[in-house]
Amino acid sequence: MLPFSAIAFDLxxxxxxxxxxxxxxxxxxxxxxxxNEALQIDDxxxxxxxxxxxxxxDGSSDAETLWQKFCREFPSFFVPDRPTNNFLxxxxxxxxxxxxxxxxxxxxxxxxxxxxxVFQADAIVISEEIGCAKPxxxxxxxxxxxxxxxxxxxxYVGDHFANDIQGAHTAGFQTCWITPEAPVNAPQExxxxxxxxxxxxxxxPGII
Numbered sequence: 001m002l003p004f005s006a007i008a009f010d011l012x013x014x015x016x017x018x019x020x021x022x023x024x025x026x027x028x029x030x031x032x033x034x035x036n037e038a039l040q041i042d043d044x045x046x047x048x049x050x051x052x053x054x055x056x057x058d059g060s061s062d063a064e065t066l067w068q069k070f071c072r073e074f075p076s077f078f079v080p081d082r083p084t085n086n087f088l089x090x091x092x093x094x095x096x097x098x099x100x101x102x103x104x105x106x107x108x109x110x111x112x113x114x115x116x117x118v119f120q121a122d123a124i125v126i127s128e129e130i131g132c133a134k135p136x137x138x139x140x141x142x143x144x145x146x147x148x149x150x151x152x153x154x155x156y157v158g159d160h161f162a163n164d165i166q167g168a169h170t171a172g173f174q175t176c177w178i179t180p181e182a183p184v185n186a187p188q189e190x191x192x193x194x195x196x197x198x199x200x201x202x203x204x205p206g207i208i
Contacts, residue, residue: 004204008097011106013159021078030056046160071104088115096146097124100126106126127139155191156168161190178195179194180195
């Protein structure tokens with residue numbers, strides 16, 4: 001692995017626990033629904049939005065109306081990750097976020113979790129705002145421009161193997177895969193494997 005001069009992160013299930021927030025929402029809004037089935041359809045936010053909200057509406061409400069309510073209220077179910085936020089504030093190299101998703105929803109999550117105070121506004125890159133999404137190489141190129149660094153000088157940290165790790169690797173970035181259980185044979189696209197972002201403080205002490 002080469003030295004890097006900048007670092008960037010995915011948002012959902014990397015810096016914030018989206019799965020836990022979604023389960024809290026299901027428990028509050030749909031106590032009688034099959035939560036396991038809803039979680040499978042949701043697929044950590046990567047599943048079909050149309051299928052998910054059709055399933056949750058169950059014909060009792062309009063799926064589009066439910067989606068609009070979701071965008072407004074889902075961020076309130078997130079809880080700040082204090083150890084991660086504290087770690088991020090101590091990083092001394094340039095830092096940024098590259099996240100897929102709806103602009104209003106993602107920015108509301110950032111505000112709810114305090115990450116809008118950790119990252120400068122112009123260092124937050126959201127797919128809806130730039131017109132392309134991970135794993136598209138163009139999204140990572142925009143990230144490199146934002147950090148004013150060459151791709152091979154940037155470490156990209158994310159949890160989704162295809163969108164984050166393969167996407168960043170293909171774009172020429174160094175990669176750090178957040179995964180609960182490391183595979184027996186680590187994929188060549190992942191330069192570092194960790195469980196939480198805070199572990200980077202010991203692995204890469206030069207960023208603090």
